[in-house]
Amino acid sequence: MTSPPGECPSEIIRFEHVNKTFTDGHVVKAVDDVTLEIRKGEIFGFIGYSGAGKSTLVRLINALERADSGSIQVLGQEVTTLGEHELNALRTDIGMIFQQFNLFSARTVIENVAYPLKLAKEPKAKQLERARELLDFVGISDKADNYPAQLSGGQKQRVGIARALAADPAILLADEATSALDPETTRDVLDLLRRVNRELGITIVIITHAMEVVQYVCDRVAVMEEGKVVELGSTYDVFSTPKEIVTRRFINTALHDRPSPETVARLRKYHPGRLVLLRLKDSLGSSLALTAATKGTGVFASIVFGSIVEVEERPFGSVTLELVGESEATDEVIRRLQDAGSWVTDLGTADAPLEDPIWAELMRHEGSES
Amino acid sequence: MIPLLTPLENGWQDAYTSYLFESLGATLIMVGVTLVVGGLCGLVIGLALFASRKGGLFANKPVFFTLNFLVNFIRPIPFIIFLAAIRPVTIAVTGHSIGIESAIFPMSIMCAMATSRLVEQSLVGTDPGIIEAGRAMGASRLHILIRILIPEALGPLILGYVFLIIGILDMSAMAGAVGAGGLGNFAIQWGHNKYNYLVVWVALGIIIVMVQIVQSFGNWLSRRVIHR
Numbered sequence: 001m002t003s004p005p006g007e008c009p010s011e012i013i014r015f016e017h018v019n020k021t022f023t024d025g026h027v028v029k030a031v032d033d034v035t036l037e038i039r040k041g042e043i044f045g046f047i048g049y050s051g052a053g054k055s056t057l058v059r060l061i062n063a064l065e066r067a068d069s070g071s072i073q074v075l076g077q078e079v080t081t082l083g084e085h086e087l088n089a090l091r092t093d094i095g096m097i098f099q100q101f102n103l104f105s106a107r108t109v110i111e112n113v114a115y116p117l118k119l120a121k122e123p124k125a126k127q128l129e130r131a132r133e134l135l136d137f138v139g140i141s142d143k144a145d146n147y148p149a150q151l152s153g154g155q156k157q158r159v160g161i162a163r164a165l166a167a168d169p170a171i172l173l174a175d176e177a178t179s180a181l182d183p184e185t186t187r188d189v190l191d192l193l194r195r196v197n198r199e200l201g202i203t204i205v206i207i208t209h210a211m212e213v214v215q216y217v218c219d220r221v222a223v224m225e226e227g228k229v230v231e232l233g234s235t236y237d238v239f240s241t242p243k244e245i246v247t248r249r250f251i252n253t254a255l256h257d258r259p260s261p262e263t264v265a266r267l268r269k270y271h272p273g274r275l276v277l278l279r280l281k282d283s284l285g286s287s288l289a290l291t292a293a294t295k296g297t298g299v300f301a302s303i304v305f306g307s308i309v310e311v312e313e314r315p316f317g318s319v320t321l322e323l324v325g326e327s328e329a330t331d332e333v334i335r336r337l338q339d340a341g342s343w344v345t346d347l348g349t350a351d352a353p354l355e356d357p358i359w360a361e362l363m364r365h366e367g368s369e370s
Numbered sequence: 371m372i373p374l375l376t377p378l379e380n381g382w383q384d385a386y387t388s389y390l391f392e393s394l395g396a397t398l399i400m401v402g403v404t405l406v407v408g409g410l411c412g413l414v415i416g417l418a419l420f421a422s423r424k425g426g427l428f429a430n431k432p433v434f435f436t437l438n439f440l441v442n443f444i445r446p447i448p449f450i451i452f453l454a455a456i457r458p459v460t461i462a463v464t465g466h467s468i469g470i471e472s473a474i475f476p477m478s479i480m481c482a483m484a485t486s487r488l489v490e491q492s493l494v495g496t497d498p499g500i501i502e503a504g505r506a507m508g509a510s511r512l513h514i515l516i517r518i519l520i521p522e523a524l525g526p527l528i529l530g531y532v533f534l535i536i537g538i539l540d541m542s543a544m545a546g547a548v549g550a551g552g553l554g555n556f557a558i559q560w561g562h563n564k565y566n567y568l569v570v571w572v573a574l575g576i577i578i579v580m581v582q583i584v585q586s587f588g589n590w591l592s593r594r595v596i597h598r
Contacts, residue, residue: 064506084511167507
């Protein structure tokens with residue numbers, strides 16, 4: 001793969017001011033002035049609600065949809081100006097997997113996997129050898145002679161992945177690839193995608209509406225809303241310092257670490273003391289800061305709510321504490337936590353409750369939408 | 371004597387047996403040739419209808435409009451009227467005004483029209499995701515249409531063609547009107563016109579057996595290719 005001089009060598013896909021409007025019936029601006037780059041070797045996620053334009057955006061990469069304007073560079077080629085023939089050649093370098101798997105139902109598993117090689121007119125023996133290798137890699141060698149209808153959803157997606165890898169692509173596009181799968185199977189498929197990325201060095205672009213998927217597997221993420229990329233960054237940064245309300249909503253669905261106003265109300269029944277939300281930062285030992293913060297104040301701190309998960313392989317999440325003690329003493333604890341660099345939200349006590357500003361904003365937004 | 375049974379007394383004359391085989395042969399030829407010629411033309415028109423439709427692989431409004439109009443125009447015409455209506459064309463093309471050839475020509479046209487709709491419907495019934503998968507793999511549009519979609523739609527296509535054979539048999543019976551012979555003509559000429567129901571029923575029995583064989587074979591074949 002040669003890239004033109006002056007271009008960042010780590011860049012594998014680049015969108016510049018890309019627009020796409022559908023005028024079928026009513027006008028829908030599916031992609032609105034998108035500029036971003038996807039780096040070689042990363043797992044990049046597009047997250048958004050349905051209709052946010054993420055599916056269209058990713059189809060612009062292999063030109064299943066053509067852009068109205070703007071430039072799209074893929075593997076050093078300007079996709080928007082390619083003719084059908086060159087495009088078909090480029091597409092063999094871009095594998096794709098789908099929500100509904102899109103396997104050929106009339107062909108066996110191994111015939112499905114070998115199909116891209118059949119297209120490339122590889123000798124039959126080589127096709128089968130490579131297909132077997134790939135079935136082995138995705139862990140379903142025993143299903144080679146079955147038909148897709150005989151497989152479970154997870155197995156079908158493994159076949160889809162093996163088929164997408166057959167022609168040795170540099171990029172793999174995953175269009176809601178786990179949306180039709182149960183949580184456990186989703187994990188397995190995401191683990192497999194991670195292996196594809198790490199062991200084969202294939203750049204992966206994932207479209208999803210599930211923040212868990214982003215959290216579990218993506219290095220970087222773009223949040224999309226109404227055709228625009230509203231937030232872009234490393235997954236950890238987006239999780240830890242979300243700027244947009246839509247991003248916060250997605251994070252909430254993935255983490256459930258931040259108690260909703262209803263949850264806080266329920267918590268207060270049993271925990272009338274001062275509730276504080278303490279967000280974990282992996283650069284600081286939050287738990288250690290807690291011990292130091294309560295020392296000598298006579299305040300008793302207990303965890304009443306929270307969730308900590310890994311984001312980009314770093315711990316992330318928050319806990320809600322109940323601080324029981326004199327009001328001045330609990331003030332002191334909060335001050336110490338803040339001084340130590342922790343991110344603290346004071347929810348007050350049952351008698352003098354305080355509102356979580358983030359939840360308040362989310363609720364306001366939801367109220368204004370409905 | 372019950373009046374209904376009287377005709378049976380006319381009985382089976384020895385000459386009928388050779389007429390019967392002759393007629394059976396004529397029917398098989400008419401059905402066979404129509405199926406191949408009309409079936410293939412219909413396959414091509416059906417593929418073109420499917421591909422040229424809006425959002426199709428080769429979306430093309432004028433082509434789709436023309437084909438769609440043609441098929442919709444010809445297909446509902448009762449065959450016996452169609453036979454008469456295109457007689458001049460038949461004579462010009464085949465050089466015959468009566469006989470098997472003059473029946474096969476209109477039968478093939480009618481068959482192509484019916485087949486095209488069956489093919490179109492079978493293809494519309496395939497999962498659109500299959501096309502997307504093919505395109506994402508870098509397959510050409512023609513490759514997708516012929517090599518990927520036809521195998522995917524093979525089960526319904528086979529059942530469609532079986533359905534068609536029965537329709538062609540029906541048409542071949544009417545072809546007796548242009549002196550094409552065949553089982554239909556046999557049943558009318560030696561049976562109905564001579565009040566000999568035995569002859570009618572023998573012809574009918576043979577047609578039923580033929581239909582059963584074709585349908586069973588079609589069912590068996592489609593089961594073998596459908597893996598859903």
